[in-house]
Amino acid sequence: MKRFLVFVAVVLLFLPYSSARERMLFNEGWSFKKEDPLSIQKDNRLDYEKIKKWILPSGNRFLKNAPLYAQPQEKLNGGEYTEISFDDSSWRVLNLPHDWGIEGPFVQDLPGETAKLEWFGVAWYRKQFEVSSEDVNKQFFLEIDGAMSYSTVWCNGELVGGWPYGYASYQVDLTPYIKAGEKNQLAIRLDNPNISSRWYPGGGIYRNVWLTKTNPIHIDQWGTFVTTPQVSAEKAEVHVAVSLANAEKDHAQVVLRSTLYLQDKEGNIEGDALVSTEQKVCACSSKTVSQVLSLEQPKLWDVEHPDMYVVKTEVLNNEEVLDTYLTPFGIRTIEFTAEDGFHLNGRRVQLKGVCMHHDHGALGAAFHTRAMERQIEILKEMGVNAIRTSHNLPAQEMLDLCDRMGILVLDEFVDTWVMPKKENGYSKLFVDWNEQDLRAFIHRDRNHPSIIAWSIGNEVGEQHNEQGIVIGKWLSTVVREEDSTRPTTIGNDNPQAGFNGFERVADVFGYNYKPHFYAKFKEENPEIPLYGSETASCISTRGEYLFPVDNDKSGGKIGFYMSSYDLFAPGWACPPDTEFEGQDRVKASAGEFVWTGFDYLGEPTPFTADMTVLSNYHSDEERAQAEKDLKEAGKLTVPSRSSYFGIVDLAGFKKDRFYIYQAHWRPELPMAHILPHWNWADRKGEITPIHVYTSGDEAELFLNGKSLGRKSKGEYEYRLRWDDVVYEPGEVKVIAYKNGKEWAEDVVKTTGNATQLKLEADRQAMKADGSDLIFITVDICDKEGLMHPKASNKIEFEVKGAAEIVATDNGDQTSHASFLNPYINAFNGKALVILRSVKGKSGNIILKAKSKGLRGSQIKLKSTEL
Numbered sequence: 107m108k109r110f111l112v113f114v115a116v117v118l119l120f121l122p123y124s125s126a127r128e129r130m131l132f133n134e135g136w137s138f139k140k141e142d143p144l145s146i147q148k149d150n151r152l153d154y155e156k157i158k159k160w161i162l163p164s165g166n167r168f169l170k171n172a173p174l175y176a177q178p179q180e181k182l183n184g185g186e187y188t189e190i191s192f193d194d195s196s197w198r199v200l201n202l203p204h205d206w207g208i209e210g211p212f213v214q215d216l217p218g219e220t221a222k223l224e225w226f227g228v229a230w231y232r233k234q235f236e237v238s239s240e241d242v243n244k245q246f247f248l249e250i251d252g253a254m255s256y257s258t259v260w261c262n263g264e265l266v267g268g269w270p271y272g273y274a275s276y277q278v279d280l281t282p283y284i285k286a287g288e289k290n291q292l293a294i295r296l297d298n299p300n301i302s303s304r305w306y307p308g309g310g311i312y313r314n315v316w317l318t319k320t321n322p323i324h325i326d327q328w329g330t331f332v333t334t335p336q337v338s339a340e341k342a343e344v345h346v347a348v349s350l351a352n353a354e355k356d357h358a359q360v361v362l363r364s365t366l367y368l369q370d371k372e373g374n375i376e377g378d379a380l381v382s383t384e385q386k387v388c389a390c391s392s393k394t395v396s397q398v399l400s401l402e403q404p405k406l407w408d409v410e411h412p413d414m415y416v417v418k419t420e421v422l423n424n425e426e427v428l429d430t431y432l433t434p435f436g437i438r439t440i441e442f443t444a445e446d447g448f449h450l451n452g453r454r455v456q457l458k459g460v461c462m463h464h465d466h467g468a469l470g471a472a473f474h475t476r477a478m479e480r481q482i483e484i485l486k487e488m489g490v491n492a493i494r495t496s497h498n499l500p501a502q503e504m505l506d507l508c509d510r511m512g513i514l515v516l517d518e519f520v521d522t523w524v525m526p527k528k529e530n531g532y533s534k535l536f537v538d539w540n541e542q543d544l545r546a547f548i549h550r551d552r553n554h555p556s557i558i559a560w561s562i563g564n565e566v567g568e569q570h571n572e573q574g575i576v577i578g579k580w581l582s583t584v585v586r587e588e589d590s591t592r593p594t595t596i597g598n599d600n601p602q603a604g605f606n607g608f609e610r611v612a613d614v615f616g617y618n619y620k621p622h623f624y625a626k627f628k629e630e631n632p633e634i635p636l637y638g639s640e641t642a643s644c645i646s647t648r649g650e651y652l653f654p655v656d657n658d659k660s661g662g663k664i665g666f667y668m669s670s671y672d673l674f675a676p677g678w679a680c681p682p683d684t685e686f687e688g689q690d691r692v693k694a695s696a697g698e699f700v701w702t703g704f705d706y707l708g709e710p711t712p713f714t715a716d717m718t719v720l721s722n723y724h725s726d727e728e729r730a731q732a733e734k735d736l737k738e739a740g741k742l743t744v745p746s747r748s749s750y751f752g753i754v755d756l757a758g759f760k761k762d763r764f765y766i767y768q769a770h771w772r773p774e775l776p777m778a779h780i781l782p783h784w785n786w787a788d789r790k791g792e793i794t795p796i797h798v799y800t801s802g803d804e805a806e807l808f809l810n811g812k813s814l815g816r817k818s819k820g821e822y823e824y825r826l827r828w829d830d831v832v833y834e835p836g837e838v839k840v841i842a843y844k845n846g847k848e849w850a851e852d853v854v855k856t857t858g859n860a861t862q863l864k865l866e867a868d869r870q871a872m873k874a875d876g877s878d879l880i881f882i883t884v885d886i887c888d889k890e891g892l893m894h895p896k897a898s899n900k901i902e903f904e905v906k907g908a909a910e911i912v913a914t915d916n917g918d919q920t921s922h923a924s925f926l927n928p929y930i931n932a933f934n935g936k937a938l939v940i941l942r943s944v945k946g947k948s949g950n951i952i953l954k955a956k957s958k959g960l961r962g963s964q965i966k967l968k969s970t971e972l
């Protein structure tokens with residue numbers, strides 16, 4: 107049955123027969139097998155020397171025109187799994203994107219730093235597909251957007267190629283191995299080494315896979331580069347460089363035509379052709395052709411009006427269309443100035459940015475466009491206009507979203523160069539792969555108007571040595587060869603990196619956690635543009651508060667939770683207010699990228715360095731000693747498995763901190779926010795400080811109708827504090843003022859007991875494409891409908907109709923409950939359930955939620971036809 111379904115899907119796709127490019131999402135119906143888990147106690151060193159032979163692209167270290175995909179160095183027998191005759195009927199069948207790690211379970215004895223999940227190990231994916239005999243002269247390419255990691259591809263038993271860096275996208279040319287008119291077998295092996303990441307990387311083919319069919323004469327993968335060297339309100343000059351490939355021996359005369367269109371909000375061509383140009387060219391074996399178009403009164407891409415265009419490039423032989431390639435792009439000017447920060451279309455734009463890791467919380471590393479879109483929507487509500495893709499290439503769909511939603515992007519390459527941060531991390535690959543990875547990265551991403559700089563690294567160990575200067579300059583040179591329209595940048599945590607020569611390796615200098623160095627940097631480097639590449643790193647748990655409120659940033663621990671007064675941070679970091687002051691004092695800084703927008707899986711600082719976890723010890727001797735010591739001491743276990751850095755928690759619920767950023771970044775939005783909650787039955791008569799975040803400049807606080815005084819923000823003050831409030835249950839109300847006028851208010855009330863569930867969906871309908879999502883928030887409420895801030899009741903879900911439950915979450919950084927469960931305990935009053943559509947099944951969806959002793963609730967949603 108399984109094979110029949112796969113066969114049908116493929117045949118449908120390739121009909122009706124068309125002579126131009128066909129690109130098909132190749133995510134469905136893969137057979138999957140994970141090899142036995144590697145022993146976590148065993149020293150699991152990566153055999154890179156062996157892997158090198160399989161997929162090293164070239165012996166030449168800094169090869170300039172390296173091919174964009176790897177070729178095997180030798181024929182390698184991958185074993186029976188690669189053969190068409192192998193019977194994989196006992197393997198699990200699944201759809202991509204897939205992350206085996208998120209399926210769990212959480213294992214206490216795995217490091218919290220990588221989420222206590224088993225994302226490492228060896229796994230295989232197999233898929234069969236039919237190729238029509240009519241396609242005997244076609245080219246076939248398999249595009250893999252992201253496979254974690256060291257992926258190697260076989261087709262019909264023969265090794266095709268692969269790519270080691272798990273965040274890279276690449277394609278392999280299947281053409282020589284394809285059998286037209288027959289069934290073809292793909293096999294992909296992943297070998298994801300342990301001790302290779304500082305956060306949760308995931309494991310699996312976690313981004314999309316595509317099968318592309320072209321004519322022998324076609325446009326290369328990522329084979330167009332659109333630039334706009336002249337832009338004014340009246341006119342834009344659009345340059346289109348096209349890389350044309352001809353797989354046949356004979357040269358051919360073809361016509362290359364490029365036509366401009368507007369793009370609509372869904373990413374489709376909108377309206378009639380705006381302008382077009384064509385020329386006759388010879389399609390030699392490989393060739394780049396440049397075309398210039400002139401566009402009157404261009405709509406500029408901007409954070410507020412992200413207007414997009416599309417270039418449609420066609421390769422024509424007489425009237426026959428040999429290939430069609432669409433390149434979305436935007437017309438805008440960008441400049442990082444040394445004196446005055448970042449300029450977009452000639453006006454200064456403060457970068458109100460966040461760093462984001464690639465996971466989607468309960469969905470793990472598996473990329474879901476809607477999950478990403480939801481994250482961006484929440485961030486935009488806070489005032490975010492920029493994202494740094496820390497510390498690696500994002501999914502391409504994430505960049506499409508940023509283009510369409512008006513988000514500026516610092517596109518980041520790697521976390522490490524030669525000096526390792528983790529034994530099996532990118533440093534293993536850097537020497538052999540940096541150029542290949544970097545060029546491919548830029549080819550992939552260079553047409554996105556959202557990208558304003560290429561970040562060549564983060565906190566690399568080489569910030570203080572000569573080798574670092576050589577490598578940094580080399581990487582910047584490669585970037586400029588590939589794209590001279592954007593600057594390079596780098597994130598630096600070593601204060602000396604601003605003064606020891608390293609500050610010149612990239613065009614724009616980013617400081618991580620150094621607001622107190624901005625002024626000195628500008629004094630000594632007046633000509634170098636500056637910004638905060640990583641800022642704050644404040645840590646908190648939604649809904650947790652510790653008393654008495656400590657102003658020492660190292661305080662705030664409540665067991666394994668962090669107090670949400672937003673005053674606490676690790677030694678190198680600071681609360682949001684300190685960074686705001688740093689930025690406000692040094693206007694030459696272009697802005698900041700907060701660490702981080704959302705909580706992410708792994709790195710649960712301050713509970714990361716859990717030396718009760720034996721796998722944190724890398725030598726047998728150390729491990730044996732630690733085991734002995736721990737036995738003697740009686741083992742203490744640290745449960746934390748996701749970060750506390752997020753402004754928003756892992757489930758997408760806003761922490762208090764969301765509002766201090768909103769107040770600062772959206773000064774025109776009338777808003778006020780009170781913290782903490784007001785359910786403190788055991789604090790009657792005790793000092794319970796109240797902090798208020800508001801975009802106003804003054805506020806008056808009331809407790810049960812009685813004024814507790816009016817306060818105004820001083821210079822470099824970003825929150826209002828009433829530190830001596832004596833707790834009594836009831837109502838806290840704040841009225842904020844701006845320029846003396848009433849501006850906004852907020853009210854927090856002591857709630858009654860929890861009695862009912864309240865459901866709220868992020869949207870009412872999704873598409874029946876098998877990957878679209880609806881996120882439903884459950885609040886546990888009292889009879890008035892107020893969310894009970896301490897409720898932890900267990901909620902059970904049931905879905906009927908055109909959807910399935912894909913995950914549950916509650917934002918608790920210490921929970922070891924599986925994200926796959928259709929039930930969950932609320933955490934501080936809230937829980938989340940994520941529904942996914944079923945491909946081809948449209949119609950109504952009913953989600954029911956029940957909880958013992960509480961009134962249940964249900965919600966009606968829809969899945970709509972494509």
Ligand code: GAL
Nearest residue numbers: 564565599618640643679701
């Ligand atoms: C930085 C690092 C980030 C993250 C952060 C936590 O030093 O670049 O990846 O670890 O610290 O504060």
